[in-house]
Amino acid sequence: MRAGLYKMQGITAVGSTPLALRCLKASEERRKAMSTISKNSLKTSLLQLECHFTWTLLKQHVGLEALEETVVDHIKFVKESNITDYNILSYVCHLKNSNEEALRNLKKAEEAVQKHHPGEIARRSLVTWGNYAWVYYHMQRYEEAQTYVSKVENTCKKLSSTAHGKIQLPEICAEQGWASLRFGANYYERAKNCFEKALESEPDNPDFNAGYAIAMYRLENFAVRYCEEVRPCLEVLKRAVELNPKNTPLLALLALQLQQLKRANEGERYIEEALKITPDFPVFLRYAAKFYRKKGEVNKAxxxxxxxxALTPKSVFLHHQLGLCYKFKIFQLKKTRYTPQEEVENLIQLAIFHLKTVIDKKPTFISAHSDLANTYALCKRYEEAEEIFQEVLQRNNLSCGEKQEIYFNYGNFQHLYMKSESKAIKYYIEGLKMEKDSFGRRKCGEAVETLLKQKIESRLGDATDIGTLGLVHNLNGEKQKAIECYEKAIALDPNNEEYRNALFELQLSISS
Structure with a gap:
């Protein structure tokens, strides 16, 4: 009866499954398969694009909220950088799962291209279009994603023989450089390389030279902090200033570099000149303040x-610098005999407010955590200081240099405030055991050596302290000094196997 009914309807039954339904199902499966192939093909094309989504800019390296606020402030005060800023802002919005907002910012980037580069719209829009394609892809709007992929590929074919959206335009290299600078220290080397590549095509381009100088300045300061090879940036900064004489943040960076080279008077002339050009430009003002803080003129800073x-109330940089200034003032006041307690309390509250704002907005700013913990310690709020140190010590995503710096600061906290020499020594040595050279490692080494020698010379030290000093010398590669310490420790504690084994290994390493 059922088969007859199917036959009347023009459907042939096979078993209990209508053939038309089976055909429909097969067609749906083919459509899905084709869709999967199409989606995979789209993904392959997307990966060939030069844009923020393919530059491996990872959100764990920045505080997204702080970065977003920095870019928004920059857009407000620096009109000529809108294209770069809107593209970065779009990517940040995507990382915050706000793809609709990301699209709105890409629209603004397009408008900025039309306004500032009406004769080069296609060339200047490649990164923006690449970002559009990726945002639409993540929104599962694949047709629109494909449209933008095609726009990039077609434009690239016109501009170059290279297919698949890969093209080495200096503007794209520079845009990657600016994005890399925004994402922090992990990307400074890449930023330098990007600007170098851009400069190969246009060596006198003011924007490329500015980016290159900033990257070199940050790399030099990073190298000094982490005891890496220093590549001097003074001449690069001078060249950038020569091409950008009204760029006051560059003038300030040149001043800071001169200050670091003990040429502060020369540097201050650049600060004074820049203050006349842009007295209300916060990006410059923050560097000017840093210059005066380092000079010791904290009130001026x-x-x-x-x-x-007042101009950029959410700036992490400004909050941090203010926190450091107030912390310095507290320290200075505590050294004087007669200090109004009310003034000290006010400074404490200000320092804590600003430094807490920093770590709330940018949890990856590790040195700011130490600054806040040390401020708590200054005002005898030891439990809060301990809590901050422990939270950071338990992180597993810190760089070697950051970890060593935390060990040094926590060792100081234990020594100076908790009066625990044993814990201080333990944490200094933890920093020293990490072999990568850095400012933090060197400070750990100096602190623990000084502490142990003081104990030994005052005759409060025992075999343990002398043996520990031997370990410190050994970790610092001072084998002969280590041997002498272990020999003295064994003389005081003849049965100590640890010292005997350490001495044997040292003697073996010297003789081999």
Missing amino acids: VEILKKAL
């Missing part, structure tokens, strides 16, 4: 920082 903060 605070005055400048307050002015800048």
Whole structure:
């Protein structure tokens, strides 16, 4: 009866499954298969694009909220960088799962291209279109994603013989360089390389030279902090200033570099000149304040920082610099005999407020955690200081240099505030055991050596302290000094196997 009914309807039954339904199902499966192939093909094309989504800019290396606020502030005060800023802002919005907002920022990037580069719209839009394609892909709007992939590929074919959206335009290299600078220290070397590549095509381009100088400045400061090879940036900064005489943040960086080279008077002339050009430009003001803080004119630095903060109230950099200024003032006041307690308390509250703002907005800013913990320690709020140190010590994503710096600061906290020499020695040595050279490692080595020698010379030290000093010398590669210490420790504690084994291994390493 059922088969007859199917036959009347023009459907042939096979077993209990209507053939038309089976055909429909097969067609749906083919459509899905084709869709999967199409999606995979789209993904392959997307990966060939030059844009923020393919530059491996990882959100764990930045505080997204702080980065977003920095870019928004930059857009407000630096009109000529809108294209770069809107593209970065779009990517940040995507990382925050706000793809609709990401699209709105890409639209603004397009408008900025039309306004500033009406004769080069296609060439200047390649990164923006690549970002569009990726955002639409993540929104599962694959047809629109494919449209933008095609726009990039077709434009690249016109501009170059290279297919699949790969093209080495200097503007694209520079845009990757600026994005890399925004994402922090992990990307400074890449930023330098990007600007170098851009400069190969246009060596006198002011924007490329500015980016290159900033990357070199940050790399040099990073190298000094982590005891890596220093590549001097003074001449690069001078060249950038020569091509960008009205770029006051560059003038300030040149001033800071001169200050670091003990040429502060020369540097201050650049700061004074820049203050006349842009007295209300917060990006410059923050560097000017840093210059005066380092010079010791903390009140002047605070005055400048307050002015800048009124213009950009969410700036992490400004909050951090203010926190450091107030912390310095607390330290200075505590050294004087007669200090109004009310003034000290006010400074404590200000320092804590600003430094807490920093770590809330940018949890990856490790040195700011130490600054806040040390401020708590200064005002005898030891439990809060301990809590901050422990939270950071338990992180497993810190760089070697960051970890060593935390060990040094926590060792100081244990020594100076908790009066625990044993714990201080333990943490200094933890920093020393990490072999990568850095400012933090060197400070750990100096601190633990000084502490142990003081104990030994005052005759409060025992075999343990002398043996520990032997370990310190050994970790520092000072084998002969280590041998002498272990020999003295064994003389005081003849049955100590640890010292005997350490001495034997040292003697063996010297003789082999």
